[in-house]
Amino acid sequence: MRRRSFKEPASRRVFMIINYIILGTVCLIVVIPIWNVLITSFAKDVDVMGNEYLLMPRSFTFDNYYRVLNSGYMNAFKNSIFVAVVGTLFSMVVTVPMGYALAQKELIGRNILMKLIVFTLVFDVGIMPFYIVVRSLGLINKMAAIIIPVGLSTFNLIIVKNFMTSIPVSLIESAKLDGYDDIRILLKIVVPLAVPIIAAVTLFYFVGYWNRYFEVVMFINDSRKYTLQVVLRSLIFESDDSLGGNAAYVYNNLKMAVMVLGMLPVLVIYPFIQKHFVSGLMVGGVKG
Numbered sequence: 001m002r003r004r005s006f007k008e009p010a011s012r013r014v015f016m017i018i019n020y021i022i023l024g025t026v027c028l029i030v031v032i033p034i035w036n037v038l039i040t041s042f043a044k045d046v047d048v049m050g051n052e053y054l055l056m057p058r059s060f061t062f063d064n065y066y067r068v069l070n071s072g073y074m075n076a077f078k079n080s081i082f083v084a085v086v087g088t089l090f091s092m093v094v095t096v097p098m099g100y101a102l103a104q105k106e107l108i109g110r111n112i113l114m115k116l117i118v119f120t121l122v123f124d125v126g127i128m129p130f131y132i133v134v135r136s137l138g139l140i141n142k143m144a145a146i147i148i149p150v151g152l153s154t155f156n157l158i159i160v161k162n163f164m165t166s167i168p169v170s171l172i173e174s175a176k177l178d179g180y181d182d183i184r185i186l187l188k189i190v191v192p193l194a195v196p197i198i199a200a201v202t203l204f205y206f207v208g209y210w211n212r213y214f215e216v217v218m219f220i221n222d223s224r225k226y227t228l229q230v231v232l233r234s235l236i237f238e239s240d241d242s243l244g245g246n247a248a249y250v251y252n253n254l255k256m257a258v259m260v261l262g263m264l265p266v267l268v269i270y271p272f273i274q275k276h277f278v279s280g281l282m283v284g285g286v287k288g
Helices: 010-041 063-069 073-102 110-122 127-136 154-165 169-177 182-193 195-210 214-219 228-237 252-286
Strands: none
Touching: 010 252, 063 073, 063 252, 073 110, 073 154, 073 182, 073 195, 073 228, 073 252, 110 154, 127 214, 154 195, 169 182, 182 195, 195 252, 214 228, 228 252
16 A cells, blocks of 8 residues: 655645755854854964964964963962862752752741742842841952852752652652651752752852852952953953963963863763753643
């Protein structure tokens, strides 16, 4: 028996072609600047003296990376790593237990607490009250000023809470019948089941701390404690001889090398949690 071939309607084919064109354009807009950064970071000084936009390599050298690794950049890199790692751990220690507590329907004042939390998502206190609180706590010019005041994200807390609400209540009740307290339930039952959302939120926190700039400029006075983003901004927009020796001008190849090294930590972490990322956000964002 001959199968009847299925022919897509013309409108469907036009729709798919338009989709491919739009998605291809978006991909090019995203990929081309990254490709330019990578190619330029390996270029020699002579190839970038005219501030040319390189899409094809004209030369290849590791000199730019050697200069960066042997310069003051590495101190800022270490500061950023410290803030990102310690800050992410601190935020997860705060966010996960709070999300679990708010997911319990028998929690006294749960609705009021959720309304107060959502209120902080909509309204901001402003820069001056924020600075006054940090100064009153004695955190000025301390790395803790970049971590503690921004240690909890309302958005991350809500999606963690929503995910944990989807965990069957029967599992929690069975654990309580077996004599488990809340801490053991959280560590042995809830956390293993919440790995997808924990992975997604961990990435959110890590990227947030890694890109931290505003708080560093406002609270840190010692240049030795500056993070990578502050140093990178100074390198790009100002004359900076900390990376180029006695040079009065830093060429784009050296700037791009700093950018590539600045992207590496996130690029290294993302593949390990990518498989949990989408599923965690889907459940955490849909469940109420």
